[in-house]
Amino acid sequence: MRPLIVLFVVVTLALLGFGFYQGMYAAPTEQTMGDIQRIFYYHVPSAWTAFILFFVNFVASIWYLMKRRTTTDALALASAEVGVVFCTIVLITGPLWAKPVWGIWWTWDARLTTTLVLWLIYVSYLILRRFSDSQQTPTLAAALAIFGFLDVPIVYMSIRWWRTQHPQPVIGGAPGSGLDPSMKFALYSNFVAFMAMAALIMWFRYRLAVKEQRLEEEHRARTLRSQLREVR
């Protein structure tokens, strides 16, 4: 197992380096926004990675409620935690990019607001995990994860309606429409690099969670055994 992980770490670092080169040097400079636009190569891949991880969390939560395997719960925990980290990167790089380009830090646009609400929901998920007893945590957290996932499309629709009713506060500088092929390549190579990085961190977090669960079980069994001995 160990050489495989080392290989994976090396590959991930190489991918990140390649993505950095593509995004910072190889991709052409955007005409109106200039070099600031290059934050795009970190902002968008982080967003995609976060959304994929939250989806993994949703699937793992349902899977856990069906099969009740503790390893599935460890996967749910790892994907939620790493997802929150990437979602935080999105929420930090977004305003950093918006301020010089749009002139404002924040706008209540559908995608921004949905990402923020998604972040809030998964932070509340992590708080719930922290505040419940270890035996109940997986079930309660899985229930919340399903509620949160159901909420996301409703949030997206509601914000779209909300903002179509009011005038847009900014002139949309939406990229993604008619992207230069070299920009696309830089975007995708960064996406692959970020997914590899997320998978790597998630793997470590997953291993840690499984070990924690085993320790917890061992501890519980020991307490039970000593109690039994006292009874006898």
Add this chain to the structure above:
Amino acid sequence: MTLLGLAATNLQKDLRLEWRSRDTLNALGFFALLVVVIFSFSFDPSAEESRRIAGGIFWVSFVFAALVALNQSWARELRNQVLDAYRVSGAPPASLFMGKAFGNFLFVALIEALVSPLFVIFYNLRAIGSLWMLAAVFLLGTWALVINGTFFAALCARTRSREMMLPLLLLPISLPAVLAMVEATTAILTGESSPGMWIKLLTGYDIVFTTASLLLFETVLNSE
């Protein structure tokens, strides 16, 4: 006994207990009154302005007031191990949940009916849009708060520091519902736009989360 019959029995029990003590209604009503007064101090708007902000202030007050009621709603069941007795009994957990949710809905709706006239007085409100629509928004909005609130209160009853947990879990999930309630109410009060879309959104939200709560309540009740 059918599911609805059992739910009605549960509701009856809760209403009778509440009628004898009136704990929830007194606390909830007084809290809502306090919030209204505090908001009236903080904003001193003209009639035109107040029509624009009243929807927001109104629902924020009732979200907080509902939290007070919801936090208490499972306390009685926990104290005397009623929940454990319920798990042993053959009655479907969904009926217990429905009874609780209807009870909470009645309490919150009653307080809204009592406190709304105060809003009208303090803010000099007069709705330009249709009052029937406003009633629909109230019913759907209150149900949206209460259905998820009852579910998450049961979920939080199984955690440490449960009173603190409920707002932390309920508020993020309720964001689209709160937005819809506020926008619909403002649309009706100002008469500037149609609230139809928001009422549809609230209806969809209610259907989705009522179904989810009924399906997942048993899992939460039996989590151990």
